Amino acid sequence: NSPPNEVQIQEFRRIFGESNHIIVVAGAGLSAASGIPTFRDGGGMWRSLDVTTLATPEAFKANPSLVWQFYHYRRVKALQAKPNKAHRILARLSEPHFLAKVAPKAKSFNLITQNVDRLSVTALKELAEELTTGATPSGRVRMDSVFEIHGKISDVKCTNPECEYLEEDLSIPLCSSLGIADTQLTDYQDAGTKEINIPEEDLPRCPKCGALARPGVVWAGERSLSWDIINQLVFKADMCLVIGTSLPVTPASTFPMRIRGRGANVGSGPGKVAVFNVEPTKADEHAHFVFHGPCDVELSRVFP
Ligand code: BJW
Numbered sequence: 001n002s003p004p005n006e007v008q009i010q011e012f013r014r015i016f017g018e019s020n021h022i023i024v025v026a027g028a029g030l031s032a033a034s035g036i037p038t039f040r041d042g043g044g045m046w047r048s049l050d051v052t053t054l055a056t057p058e059a060f061k062a063n064p065s066l067v068w069q070f071y072h073y074r075r076v077k078a079l080q081a082k083p084n085k086a087h088r089i090l091a092r093l094s095e096p097h098f099l100a101k102v103a104p105k106a107k108s109f110n111l112i113t114q115n116v117d118r119l120s121v122t123a124l125k126e127l128a129e130e131l132t133t134g135a136t137p138s139g140r141v142r143m144d145s146v147f148e149i150h151g152k153i154s155d156v157k158c159t160n161p162e163c164e165y166l167e168e169d170l171s172i173p174l175c176s177s178l179g180i181a182d183t184q185l186t187d188y189q190d191a192g193t194k195e196i197n198i199p200e201e202d203l204p205r206c207p208k209c210g211a212l213a214r215p216g217v218v219w220a221g222e223r224s225l226s227w228d229i230i231n232q233l234v235f236k237a238d239m240c241l242v243i244g245t246s247l248p249v250t251p252a253s254t255f256p257m258r259i260r261g262r263g264a265n266v267g268s269g270p271g272k273v274a275v276f277n278v279e280p281t282k283a284d285e286h287a288h289f290v291f292h293g294p295c296d297v298e299l300s301r302v303f304p
C-alpha cells in the first residue's frame, strides 16, 4: 500500500472541487477504527460463522437464540463505540461552510451508510453541538444528510406483521437471558464457543403485542431503507466516495457503476468515483481514484 502521491491527492481535490452532487457510500471499514470488527475480513466476525448465515430472516426463524446473541453482542460493541476521525471528516462535509471550502459548486452532500452502528449520526450530532457552542461561523449541520439504509442496531422491531412496533431501545441487555449470554462471552473470536440456547419466550419480546421481537435492521432479501431517495441521490451524483465497503450487497454494490454511467443519461460527463479502502475492491475498476489505506488516514490526507 504505497501512500498516495501528492499528484493524486491534488488531482482528487481538483475534481472534488468541481462536484455538484456528492454522495458517500460507506461500510464496515468506516467504523473499524472505532473498534467495530468488519464482516468479511479478519477471520470472520462471530463464532467463525459468516454474517450472511446469521443476518437473514431464515437464520432468525431457524435459530432466533443464536441470531439474538449475535446482535446483542454487536449492540454492546456499537453502543460503547465512539465515532473516529473518518466519521468526523464526513460529518464536516455536511456543514455548508466547510463543504463550500472544498467543493465551492456543491449543491448537495449525502452520506449513504450500510452500517447499523449509528456512529455517522453520532458524529453529526457531536459536530452540531460543537458548532453551536464554538466561535467558528457555520451553517446548520444537515442532520438529514445521512441515510442508514440497513437500519439501526439500537432499534427493536416486532415480528408480528399486524403490529407496527419499531422503537430505539438502548438498554443493555435487552432482556436478562441475553445478559447471561454476555457474561460468558469475552471477545468476538471466542464469542460463541459457549453455545447457550435461549428459549424463544426468554428472547426480547414486543412490548406492544408480546410477539417475538427482532433487531430493527435490514437482512438479505429485505428492502433497504430510503430506497427511492437513495436511487434519486445516485442518479444525480457526479462524485461518489466509496469508503470501507467490499460492496457485497445491493443496492450499494450498484452505485459506482451507475455513477460512472450517468454521463450517458444526463448529458454531462460520467460521474467520478473515489475508493478509500485497505484492500482492492470491485469498485476499483470503476474508480478514478483509489486510496489504499485505513480510511481515517486517507481521508485526513485529502481533507486536511
Ligand atoms: C477498511 C478498513 C479501514 C477494513 N479503512 N477500509 C430479494 C430477495 C433475496 C435477495 C435479494 C432481494 N433483493 C436484492 C437481493 C440481493 C441481496 C444481495 O445483494 N445479496 C448478495 C449476498 C448477493 N441484497 C439485499 O437483499 C438488500 N436488499 C435490497 O437490495 O433490496 C432490494 C429490494 C427492492 C425493492 C423490494 C425488495 C427488495 C439488503 C441487503 C442487506 C444487507 N444486510 C447486511 C446486514 C445488515 C444488518 C447488520 O449489520 O447486521 O448488511 S449483510 C452485511 O453486508 C451488512 C453490511 O452492511 C453489508 C456490507 O458489508 P460491508 O460494510 O462492505 O462490510 P465488509 O466486511 O464486507 O467490508 C468491509 C470493507 O472495509 C473491506 O473491504 C475491508 O477491506 C475494508 N476495511 N478496515 C478502510 N480501517
Ligand code: ZN
Residues within 6 Å of the ligand: 158, 159, 160, 163, 164, 165, 206, 207, 208, 209, 210, 211
Ligand atoms: Zn408487536
